[in-house]
Amino acid sequence: MERVSGPDLVGRRAELAALEACLPGRGRLVIIDGDAGVGKTRLVQTFAEHAATTSTVLAGGCVQFEADIPYAPFAEALPELFSGTAGLDRASEYRRVADTLAARPTVLVLEDLHWADASTRDLLRYLHRVLADAPVLLIVTCRTDEFAADHPVARLLAELARSPRSDRIHLGPLDRPGVTALARGVLGADPPAELVDTLVARAEGNPFFTEELLAAGEDVPRNVREIVTTRLARLSPEAQQLARLAAVAGRTVSHDLLVGLAGEVPGPGLRELVDHGQLVIVEPDSYSFRHALIQEALYRDLLPGERRRAHAAVAACLTAHPELATRSSAAGVAAELAHHWDAAGDAARALAASVQAASSAVEGLAPAEAHAHYERSLRRWPEVTAPAEVAGVELDELLERAAEAASLAGHNQRAVELTQQRLAGLADGERRALAFEQLSYQARSAGNWALARSAAAETVRLLPADSPALVRVESWRMGLDMLASRHVAAVRHAERLLPAVSADPMAMNRALTVLGTSRTMLGHVDQGLEHLHRHREFALSSGNPRFVGVSYVNLSESLIWADRQEEALRVARAGLAEASGYGFDIYLLPILGNAVRALAELHRWDEAVDAAEDPDDPAADPFNWIFVDLPRTDVLLKRGDHAAAADLLKRIGAVLDGQDDVQYGTELAHLRARLAAEERRWDDARAAVDDGLSAALGAQDMWLTARLVATGVQVEADSATHPGARERAEELLAAGLEHRRRLEADWAVALPRSRRALALATAERTRLDAMPDPEAWSFPTDVDRHLGAYARFRRAEALLLARGSRTAAAEALAEATTTADALGAAPLAELARALAGRARLTMPAAPSPAASPDLGLTAREAEIFTMLGRGLTNAEIAQELFISAKTASVHVSNILRKLGVRSRIQAAALAHRREQS
Template identity: 35%
Template sequence: MSIHTVSPLFVGRSGELAALGRALSRARAGTASTVLVGGEAGVGKTRLIREFTDQADDALVLVGGCLELGTEGLPFAPFTAVLRGLVRGLGRDRVAELVPGGTTRGLARLLPEFGEPDRDGPEARARLFEQMLGLLERLAEDQPVLLVVEDAHWADRSTRDLLSFLVRYQRSDVRLLIVVTYRTDELHRNHPLRPLLAELGRVDWVARLELRRLTRREVVAQAASILEREPSAADMEVVYARSEGNPLFVEALLSEPDGDALPESLRDLLLASVERLPDETQELMRVASAGGQRIEHDLLSAVAGLDEGALSRALRPAVAGNVLVVDGEGYAFRHALIREALHDDLLPGEHTRLHTRFAQALEQDLSILPAPRGAIELAHHWHSAHDSTWALVSAWRAAAAARKSAAYDEQLRMLSRVLELWEQVPDAAERIAIGHIDVLRQASTSAHLAGEYERSIALATAALAEVDPSGDPITAARLLRQRGLTRYDLGRPGNLDDLREAAALVPAEPPSKLRGQVLETLARMMHAPDAWQEKISIAQQAMELGRQVGDAATEAHAMITLTWARFRYSEIDEQLESFAEARRLARKAGAYNAVMRNAISESDALEGAGRHEQAAKVARDGVTESDQYGLARTSGTFLSINLAEPLVSLGRWKEALEVIEHALDLAPPAPYRASLQGLVTDIALARGQLDRAESLLAASRSVLSRGTYRDQNVLPHVRRDVELLMARGRHDEARELVSRTLREQEPTGSSRYFWPLLVTAAQLGGPLLSELHALASRLKVEGDLQQAQHLTFIALTGQPAHPDGQPSPEASARELADGDPGLADGARLAAAGGAEMAAWRLKEWDAAAAAWAALRQPYAEARSLAEAARAAVVCGDRQGAGDRLAAARALADQLGAAPLLAELDAFGRRARIAAADEPAPDSVPHGLTARELEVLQQVTNGRSNREIAAELFISAKTVSVHVSNILAKLGVASRGEAAATAHRLGLFARDR
């Protein structure tokens, strides 16, 4: 049940809202501006305008809409509404004072409050137009004016003429923005608004803005806002497919208690354009609705039984009326719900008869449609015609065609239909020459390939319930391997148990392809540190078996596992050579799953070794290739994780977010979605978007809580949780979370994911330092001296100061410094304290900043420069501190890392050091703070409070407080005066 009839959250229109905001900024500055906003019915034009006008807090907003009255609208309807609103707000006399010429007889034609109209004739019409424009220009002298004319597709000739006059003849320096909305789907070929839009589109100050439908991810966000809960992936698949991203349709479908039925109001809206068509065209549309969303011309001709001339005559009004659109060699309904509404109106006998005619036409010539579409549509029509036997047979054939085309979603859908119909067809096994267990097994495999992991596990489990392992060990082993593989991908327990049981069921002699596959999969899933040697041994056995039996796919997979297990990041060049050999082997064998896995492993290894550009290239190529193999939703989205990660490292955050958005639109499996959202969380935390980070973390937490995942999933999530708690000021909770993680997780096998968490933890200081030192001592006792030294170095450089009574990091350093002169030197200087320790820290942080710069990781570089600046101040090098501060600030500003910027500015003020591109604290006029200067700069750029809040990552209420303080400190009465003062003082000269 829905909680809201409309979405409380405004989704997917940030770009359009920004474009309107820029147009209003131009109007504020005295530049004529008009925006024409088009979009189909329900796409969100009215909501966009409402959100925009809510933000235009300094403008006089005038709104009028055109009305539909038969074939022509009400003359001047929007302008009559605008005048009535002005009279209600200002009073008749005040409005009359503003009308040029001192007479309102022209406006009296629109509103009787203005007296008797002047004489009829051409001059009367011209006088009305002049008075309307003059009134708007007079109003704009006091404040910016925003005139909104809605639903211009219903505008009458008089309204269109006046609108054209206002746009064309407004003064170039008037503070007036005109926004016009219209429905694109209403604009048939001869619609009278078409020439006006073309005419206005050639005017220099006119911009056109067309609202697209929402993406799947945006529809999920809209639905979650309406329902006040995260909708299930299955529900969203249906809602998105039916609505095709139209926001109004989404709201209507979610508000309907019977999820399959179209709400009457929506049905009426959809069928309105059909009911205007000639009777013969409406009848053809009913026939076409049984053919699906898209129908080939030849197929429609065969089913409709019309000759070419009659068919063309019946089709032409549907295309001209925007019910159908020409699509290649056929036609498509403008919206899927139009077809659905027409199809739902078919009578039962008519429904069966039409689908039977489509099935028979396809049986006669399946080549009318391309493969596998022909086979799939044939199965659909037999099923819709309620012929169970032929529905089952055709679904089985369609599944094979889909598999051949790597269309795994369709293959799963067809196999699911075979399973649904199985009991209705007594001789089902004989009809398709395969048993029920094997259909289940194929369905489980296709579900895994399609990314439906839960479904894959359920199907494999159902098949295992029907098989006797003692009587048919090979089938049982295949099912156990499939279930173990999918359980692993979904983070479910029991995956290794399934694979070990499968290995036990397949005999070692004679050598077999299945045994090689089972051993390879088992080796791939083993990640515990104490199982490393067994992993390598089993992978070697699998690779040898693959060679023996000629199974190059298994040989390639095993080689990838061995390559991953044998090499360290310091041996990346040798590892890449081995990956290249595995890739060559996989490609030669046509083993596309191995090709994809090799790309995943290679890009991950490159990122771990700090070769971000190479990692991004390998991952990007793999994402592209995954489409060719039908694996975009599985391997493709995994590779999107591996593409976004180096982009985040490189500071290309906008690009990373675009990659992630595209991947999320594919509805990836839950663990992949959580990893993608985790990278968005990293950016949100760095930019100070704490509410967004909290929401994303909650979504990831719900996924991780349902499975057992590796360190690469768990530890980054913990680090993000700690960073969020620290940003919220909840340091005790952050320390407790780190302490619990240190007790539960072993750092020895996952340094790539553990050390970032420890670096974050060191910033918390206090009792945590003693835990880090204790862990370092334990690692030394266990013989892992390198890890122990790294951990102590974190404590020394990250947080050398600690409360009295806590163990000394310097003592730990001295104890662990064997063979590490740098650490020994740091321990000695830390014990001495003071300037010597600061000099050592300065050297180390400068080296760290240089290392991050070499790796092209700007965020980490900026943080290291910030620490180096602090150390430089202690060393008395104020110039050097300022240089480092300026460099750090430039990097943080480029990334939009607002918290780091605020931290740098606060440090600069405390230390009384100005960054190279910032005014010194003493030089800021009128006592403005750094944040007030930032707000003033945005005010000077003509931005509203909401726009400033979005830009600076603060609340609109906080912006309002800053603006009030700025006006008071500058001694001015308005935002315009504040902007003028800023220009006069040359505060932002560098931006001009």
């Protein structure tokens, strides 16, 4: 037998020791990444042999099938839990998976995570959270050359890597001694120096390439595909054909499937493939390519016709013998058949298999995979004669299912397109009316308010007055009132409808949501939260992904507006974890946005910026990013990062401008006004305030108006020399107070944040008086440290202008600068120090690199600071940390500001000095 691999693991002693140090697990996760062929699988297999003496070792790999086979690696590792025919009920079965793993010391290896389907990513996230105290070690391998920083897997790894229970092992290329040792193991003797030179130059330390070059002998191919095909050409025609068929089947293929593909019992050809190291025997009765690159290269070398015929052969064999599929569950078999029939070009069989695969994915609460299968079935539909008969479903129902899957997967713009396609073929009647209701919901979720309203009106027009569906439709119109910040109308609508909704779960879901959210926004917090907690119990007991997702969105957001940010953060994080169990991708970003907002209001700004990278598979609809971008922009403005804030505002504006979105449109106006004021663009600031107030004053939400009024009056106070500033400030304040009076006369109560904003506006107005009033700045600010520091700065300013106590002014300024420095609120700290300088008051020194041993950097910033010392670019930092280049840029900007240096070169020099000291 020709030796292809060395008998020993070479050059990975430290990495192997790091893995062994993680036993017995205790909820740890190890991420092993590196380029293809660098030795990740070999490292894990060697470790698994050691670990098997004390732990149960389970392993599975992801499949390169368009990421549409749910739970692929888990089904391979735990086939007894994933072999049912009804799919996987995430809410309960996730816990069964966790309980199975936790029952004994276990090592679970998930290979090739770069190909992970959405459901696999969700389950991995869930297991890492719930197995915190269990004797379980999770190991995942992935290729760093397979995806960009904004890939879903990259975002998942970024999230997991931030956990204190996670470790990361990056496998780089072997050095020259490592290459020499590897060659010695393959050849059985010391390699000549000139051979090592060739190996180092051609394989660049990649173990797989090195082994393949050694096996190729004197024929030195130019790339890996040529390496594989050159070696394969030495084998018999029978072995070559078997290898190609196996490559089409996938990385692993059962013996019986190879028999079916070959048409007879494989003879010497199979033995050749094993003896020459192309295939390795996998228990109990299968073969696997020694490296994924071999399978990929063989597959890509097939001609189009050969590829189609091979896929047809695999599909036919699996149709006759589904037990031979790589994943034996109903969902796995259907997904494999859909993939192979589609690649074979058999439109009819691809259509039938895709519909079945989609149905199985829906049953398993895997909307992203269901969406992919439905899209394939719709693509194949026009190519098939009598498609409804073949698919077992009419086109209208297929479109309805596809739209629902797209919506749950977070692709509501695509759901809108699919529903509009449905409507084009539907005659007037109840089914058409309900299609308009679905269109309204999908349009709102995609950020299209005009279409949402018109579709809702069309639903009511088409439904007869005695239709049982009218209750559900009315509940959606009530929801539109809430989403449009017409909270008084929404509550009254909900109270009228509540007695009639008990028989309709969707209507009950909406009624409880509206009563809870709108009552909270109207200041009746206890009543509102009582309804929202009741809604969460209802949602969880129903198991409906939409109900559960809505519950976490609205409860966490309402807790924020009620100034209960710690609780809001707990709820949001629980919601992100539950998303793994329920498959409501559509709600991931809104829930994440609430987590970011809670972190921002808790003044945990670094975490807020980092948390924005958490979503595993963000929705395709740009609208959903506003939930994350709005609070993140607020943090950037307070930090003084105007360029990054402007970039986000441009992205938000591209989504919201022209959409008449009261809640988020007014927040966008508020942030635009703040940025314009910081840049002394006074006319732009005033225009933004006016634009926001034109919507806010017509809504029934005191907070939206109060926030804009405070911003508008501050703009006038900052631009005091502008003609009419005092009069405009007084008009704005009067409008805000009148709006409060009108709503309080209509049952509302001002939330504490609304009272703070109006108190801020009142205090800002006094800055335009001939003699400012220091006491105007004494309003309560306990829950908002940044606002408290700003109020103390303005109080000190008023004291100095009014010839008041210089001691009191100095104390207020000192408190303001200390808080601003601690928060990283550079603009406020600069304002306070500038005032102290003009008044000749002594202030605390600004933070400097010498002020503290840790330089005042967060753990993530300290990590990036070290990378700056290594000369890494933002893109390289992003790749190494699995974050986006934009986030890396934000971190670098914060580091430069905290260090008091002007460039990354200076920061790198400082990093070198600290390393040498």
